[in-house]
Amino acid sequence: MKHFFRTATLFFGAAGLLFSASTGAQAQDKTPKYSNEFLNIGVGARALGMGKVQVSLAQDATAGYWNPAGLLSQKAKYDAVLMHSELFSGIVKNDYAAFSMPLDDKSAIGISAVRVGVDDIADTRDLINEFGYIDYSKIRYFSVADYGVLLSYARKIGNVEGLKFGANAKVIYRNIGEFADAWGFGIDAGMQYDKGNWRLGLMARDITTTYNAWSINADELKPTPGAPLEEIPTNRTEITLPTFVLGVGRLVKLPGEFTALAAVDLEVTTDGQRNTLISSSAVSVDPRAGLEIGYKNVAYLRGGVSNVQQIQSFTGSEEWKVQPSLGVGVALSGLRLDVALSQLAIEKLGGRTQTNNIIVSLGYGIK
Template sequence: MKGRISLLFMLLLAVPVRAQTLGEAEEPETITKVGTTAAQFLKLGVGARAVALGGTFVAEASDLSALYWNPAGLARLNGSAVQLAHTQYLADIDYSFAAFGLNLGNAGTLAASLLFLDSGEMEVRTTRDPEGTGERFKVQDFALQLSYARALTDRFAIGGTAKYINERIWHSTASAFAFDIGVLFTTPFEPLRLGASIANFGPKMQMNGRDILFSTDPDPDRQGNVEVVNSAYLTDSHPLPLLFRVGLAWYALATASHRVVVLTDAAHPNDNSEYMNVGMEYSFRNLLALRGGFRNLFERDGEQGLTFGAGLNVRLDRTLRVRFDYAYADFGRLEQTHWFTFDLAF
């Protein structure tokens, strides 16, 4: 009975509650701060399995994509593993992820990863040359991440990530260091797992580089010794996309041949309205998995929605395992994306 009361108390803490003064009507919020943060590629997600589940991976994180969703999930990694993921994102943008993890036994789990986004070449256009100047440029973003996780008890694990973030637009760049932290808890009700994470906690980013430099005459109507002054545009600094997630994973069915897990996440970003994700996975003999989900429920003016996918898990010998995952994600009027992930565990 005491365990159930503790669980209920934790769940109540996980549900966002908005205080309202008695007798006053709550005014609708209209400001969501969309487009006010830097490093937007940090919000795209990682791993075809997690994407197929609608992004409900905070409480289920168990492979190297946990570096993105909840670093505490790395504590569930056995042995060593490599993960490679790629998607042709919207507008023909290449988005890739590579990670390596090593279980150190009682010392915990250590992992490193790289997130990389490449827009491809585009024409340089100006107000003077709207059809193009003949030059071409790229937008390239990356994040180098180092993560550590440890199981403090058989039910509770904690993990953290330190990351270096860099954005480049032609000859201008912005960079910052940030941190993630996450926890994973198996409740006294065994089939239920609770996870929570905070991602991208760090300073603001500001663009600098030779693209913002220019020369000007401070007073073109007068002749003097100072005809040209080297100047620079003053660029604004923008915060990172801070995101708090809390999720539940319920193992509704777990037998030797069949497993069904139902998942839900709630997210509170600093640059959009709050939203929820839901997902479900069915696996047969830990060999074939079918997944489905729905992303960003209740998000204001959101275009994301239905997701689904499948996975094939092949054990080559006692210590070597290969897994292939695919995911489809619908973006409404922006069409869809296809995600592919390769996992090697040894």
């Protein structure tokens, strides 16, 4: 146990150094926010059912997304995961696929692909012809989609039992129909340490800062006839500043072949002040918590809370809101089926309740 606390101190020390290094480099008051935010939605119904608490827990192909160091802990030789979810009543489609495998007893690799998009958007700029009549044949449709591909590598370094390291090289493509697109590249790095029933994790996303180079097709961005002229955007570079996630989890055996896995993550963003529980001009901290109750490693019940925000209601009063989530899972003969229900943490609009999101993922491991 003494060795565990020494390693835990190393984790927290490394996190502190990374946080201070990023904040020291940002003296300006205004920093870019929410770039490549589609990569922060989360993947896997197990993770989303637990409030996105996975940095210290991920142990299958989804580890390539949450923390690549976890690829070394997967139980199957080959593991694959597919996920589909729909946000905002089905308007936004979120799809994900991943595969991972070991190279030897000290290293593993994985590949992950994410697409988040809105399809069949109507372009009605030519709806009214030159004679002032409506011509529905002139309506065109386009999609807005973000793509991310992550190439992951994990390796055990040194002789410390339970200590693992991993990294991602990620390629990003963002597309707005024929109007604009962007290419980006970034690097993530992560660590995990397991000792008995304790698990620690540290993930640094966009550790080198990720750059997206946008290319604008000005010829396609013609204004609507009769509408006020608007400035057409020009080519530019969008940057994503580092984000750090520190997590700790513990597995507890319960009577009757039940288990309980509880975990907490702290996500620290370095892009200035956000609407989070702990917020400052330098960094913002968003805590998350999750719990998984298992029975015979076959059936699972999950719950979590995340996205703590202060919301102003229509009456003008301010109150704290959280995003709750629930999930269930079944694992049989290498096949895993997980379903999660997540609720957007937004205020009621017009007396209507906020939208529920259903996430379904399927995983399969081959020994």
